[in-house]
Amino acid sequence: MPSVTKHTTEEIWRFLSEIPDPEIPVISITELGVLRKVDIENSKVIITITPTYSGCPAMKTFEDDIKFKLQENNILDFEIKTIHSPAWTTDWITEEAREKLRKFGIAPPIRGSEDKGVLFHSETKNIECPNCNSNNTNLKSQFGSTACKALYQCEECLEPFDYFKCI
């Protein structure tokens, strides 16, 4: 007889929240919004995740980390599903996570669609330097250290910094 999981979805959600983002270890996969659903169907645990960017190289690590975490908690009957709809958006990043990003030196994405214009709308509007809080900052490159970040420089403290792009 297959072992029946003793965990509730809330418990599973809680310990999966301990998994950090492999690239930005100060925030978890739940704060980032990558973990979408935890379901239990006939004692099988079904985890649903969604990629931030289509080609995000961290997805495989997310899956492996989730696998380890489930096994660590004696959950052996599980499935990890990846969905693409609704498409991930930076609006799902929690308020606490935004503060953590800022402390880590990454400017969090601005809310809503302010920087989502298509042609020639540069993202220079009010991106605050995470180091000195100045608004006098400039876009250096739309593509930074990872696909999800742009590279900015602060004109006050002169430090370059990453900005989490709005999508």
Next chain:
Amino acid sequence: MTKNEALVKYCLRLGDSSLILGQRMAEWCSNGPVLEEDIAMSNIGLDLFGQSRTMLTYAGEIEGKDRTENDFAFKRLEREFFNNLMSERPNGHFGDTVVRNLFLSAHTYHLYKKLSSSSDNTIAAFAAKSLKEVTYHLRHSAEWVVRLGDGTKESHSKTQQSVNDLWEYTADLFAMNEVDELLIKENIAIDLNEIKPLWDNTINEVLERATLTRPEDSFMQKGSLNGMHSEALGHLLTEMQFLPRAYPDAKW
């Protein structure tokens, strides 16, 4: 042709075009004119590979012959690829690359916008997700075309040459056949005649800002719908497929 056969071909068209342009982007890795652009090209490539994986995997599911995304990417020959001709154009100099990318990202931007409401849920999800990414690609290439076109005398004339050289491959982006006919009826595919004027507007706006001249349509290359490609694709595949062909089933 059944609906499923048409759908497989349609997914391969979308998936192959992303894959082949992604490989072109990867060729810039460590060869970019400045570090920021080197990183930008690699990141754009990464987005494109991600998009391609979704479509190739889906093509395999519909086909039902156990072909995976890797089988499609690494075990097909030129004539079995359906990427548009523009995506396989060689990188050339940086101006050639950004002009090619402008033509392509303006195309996918408008196409994905419409495909987001496709009656096929997987295609709609793919398009809505990819749209967010190609918006950045379009902005990136458009800004570079303006910077180079409206730059120095030399950068202007080189970029105008890139536009002229690549123009003959633009018609292939809007070519349709019985695949489209069948899928448009099912509200799965989009009539590319609807995309063309939108693409024209975007391209005209960018070229004007860049002080570049839009070429007259003359002889136009076509053939990607039937797997007819330029010799550039063969060279690209030789490099891209080398490892899986030399070491079949190799694992990381």
